[in-house]
Amino acid sequence: MVLYIYQKNTECLSVGNRIKEGNYMNISYVENGIVEAEDIANLRSLVGWNRMKKEYENPLMDSYYHIAVYSDNCLIGYIDSVSNKVTDAYIQDLMVHPDYQHMGIATNLMNRMIEYLKGNMIFMISVIYDKKLKPFYDKFGFN
Numbered sequence: 001m002v003l004y005i006y007q008k009n010t011e012c013l014s015v016g017n018r019i020k021e022g023n024y025m026n027i028s029y030v031e032n033g034i035v036e037a038e039d040i041a042n043l044r045s046l047v048g049w050n051r052m053k054k055e056y057e058n059p060l061m062d063s064y065y066h067i068a069v070y071s072d073n074c075l076i077g078y079i080d081s082v083s084n085k086v087t088d089a090y091i092q093d094l095m096v097h098p099d100y101q102h103m104g105i106a107t108n109l110m111n112r113m114i115e116y117l118k119g120n121m122i123f124m125i126s127v128i129y130d131k132k133l134k135p136f137y138d139k140f141g142f143n
Contacts, residue, residue, distance in 0.1 A: 012042065012074035027076070027105070029112065030068045039075040040093075047095045064089060065116055067109055069096070076100045079109040081117065088124040089117050110140050 041053035055061055064085060069077030076097040083089035091113055096105045117125055129137050137143070 012039070027069060027071045029108070030070065031112075031116075032063075032065060033068060035066070035068045035075065035078065040078060043075050043078055043095055043097060044093075046097055049095070065113070066093075067112055069105055069109065071100070077105045077109055079113050081113060083117075083122060085122075087122060088126070089122045091125065091127040094127075106136070107139070114140060 037053050037056035040056050041051035045051050062082070064081045064083035066078065066080040068075055074097075077100065078093060078095050079091065080093040081089045081091050091110075094106060094109060096103075096109075114125065117123075127137060127142050129142070134143075
């Protein structure tokens with residue numbers, strides 16, 4: 001697990017120039033750490049989803065297990081799950097910043113999530129996805 005100290009970075013919404021210039025920064029995966037609602041809302045917006053900032057600020061919004069991916073103090077990837085903590089889990093909110101897509105981050109997030117869930121004896125794992133993403137989810141046995 002990586003310890004992440006949150007520092008607001010206004011450049012998080014536009015990291016494309018660093019990628020294009022080949023300035024790759026260290027990417028860190030943070031398990032069950034605090035993730036700012038604003039950061040999740042921004043990432044949701046970047047991938048074309050509704051922001052849901054208010055929902056993520058709600059203290060009733062609970063997560064069983066989540067992984068945040070950071071580069072240069074910017075949230076660039078995220079996956080979440082909810083569970084009854086005994087038998088079943090639902091994977092939700094898998095997203096990767098558009099400038100970091102097709103680099104294996106989503107696959108890594110799914111592999112880590114599934115490994116964690118199975119390691120905690122949760123074998124009934126479900127996910128809902130857009131039809132265009134079927135080939136991606138097929139790789140993990142969701143068909």
